[in-house]
Amino acid sequence: MTQVLRPIKDIFDPASYPDLLVGLTDPDDAAVWRLSDEQAVVLTTDFFTPVVDTPYEYGAIAAANSLSDVYAMGGKPFLALNIAALPDNLPAEISSEILRGGAEKAREAGVVIAGGHTVNDKEPKYGLVAIGFVHPQRIISKGGLKAGDVLILTKPLGGGVTTTAVKQEKADTAHVAEAIEWMSRLNKIASELAVEFGVRGGTDITGFGFLGHAMEMAEASGVSLQIDFAKLPFLSGARGYAEKGIFPGGAFDNKNYFEASVTFAEHLDEPSQMLMFDPQTSGGLLFGLARGKLSAFETRAQELNQPYWVVGEAREGQGIEVR
Ligand code: CO
Ligand code: CO
Numbered sequence: 648m649t650q651v652l653r654p655i656k657d658i659f660d661p662a663s664y665p666d667l668l669v670g671l672t673d674p675d676d677a678a679v680w681r682l683s684d685e686q687a688v689v690l691t692t693d694f695f696t697p698v699v700d701t702p703y704e705y706g707a708i709a710a711a712n713s714l715s716d717v718y719a720m721g722g723k724p725f726l727a728l729n730i731a732a733l734p735d736n737l738p739a740e741i742s743s744e745i746l747r748g749g750a751e752k753a754r755e756a757g758v759v760i761a762g763g764h765t766v767n768d769k770e771p772k773y774g775l776v777a778i779g780f781v782h783p784q785r786i787i788s789k790g791g792l793k794a795g796d797v798l799i800l801t802k803p804l805g806g807g808v809t810t811t812a813v814k815q816e817k818a819d820t821a822h823v824a825e826a827i828e829w830m831s832r833l834n835k836i837a838s839e840l841a842v843e844f845g846v847r848g849g850t851d852i853t854g855f856g857f858l859g860h861a862m863e864m865a866e867a868s869g870v871s872l873q874i875d876f877a878k879l880p881f882l883s884g885a886r887g888y889a890e891k892g893i894f895p896g897g898a899f900d901n902k903n904y905f906e907a908s909v910t911f912a913e914h915l916d917e918p919s920q921m922l923m924f925d926p927q928t929s930g931g932l933l934f935g936l937a938r939g940k941l942s943a944f945e946t947r948a949q950e951l952n953q954p955y956w957v958v959g960e961a962r963e964g965q966g967i968e969v970r
Pocket of ligand 2: 676692693716853
């Protein structure tokens with residue numbers, strides 16, 4: 648991805664776009680453009696092939712995932728467009744269920760979908776272009792972690808192994824329902840909480856898996872991360888599928904790419920390690936919270952019914968240690 652985007656950087660000199668606060672220099676979840684000292688817009692797009700068999704849920708998950716990159720920046724999305732690629736032979740009621748799932752999820756987020764574009768393609772693809780507002784001084788970025796921050800994760804891991812089990816027709820229906828529920832969930836309240844508590848370093852967990860996205864933040868922030876494996880939340884079926892080796896190809900790519908920067912405690916077996924590289928779709932936010940704010944944060948999260956797990960901390964140094 649970084650290499651594909653390389654030519655953009657050769658053509659657009661960051662110095663020529665002083666209002667582009669996030670975009671060309673350090674890769675992040677979304678681009679941010681300053682409108683004034685008080686207001687900036689956050690812009691992102693994302694789309695992918697079906698992760699589940701049911702068209703309505705696929706649409707809802709794709710929309711939640713697209714909006715998540717606005718939430719990951721601390722932004723409030725308000726407007727979106729559909730992007731869809733749909734096969735000629737796909738029954739109209741399936742196409743409309745995908746779009747309805749996306750639209751109802753957007754409406755739940757307080758976002759209006761005002762149009763979009765659809766092309767024919769062999770494999771369905773769906774997602775959104777989304778735009779939101781953020782205060783230019785309250786942007787959450789991958790580079791904003793500070794040594795001493797505690798790390799908060801807001802959704803369980805294991806979505807990749809579970810949806811791979813679905814594709815291989817080896818998934819338990821209860822596990823699938825659980826995965827769908829989490830993937831459809833908006834990161835809206837999690838983001839609002841992070842902004843309320845002055846969080847500056849954060850991202851959402853998607854294709855690079857927990858450790859890949861954690862590593863991006865560690866590098867961008869110039870800190871090391873210590874992760875407590877026992878504190879990481881997983882979907883109910885994840886461990887079982889991992890033990891059967893039901894991983895998507897991306898999990899192995901992530902492992903190859905990131906493992907050199909990670910030290911695992913000896914007791915962590917191969918399935919445990921691989922689960923931390925498992926690519927997620929519409930995963931939770933991972934952010935750093937000043938330790939002194941943790942108890943107030945916990946009270947507020949419980950008031951708002953926002954699930955969260957304290958999974959580790961940021962320290963001086965580099966790399967990731969999982970104990
Ligand atoms: Co993201
Ligand atoms: Co994204």
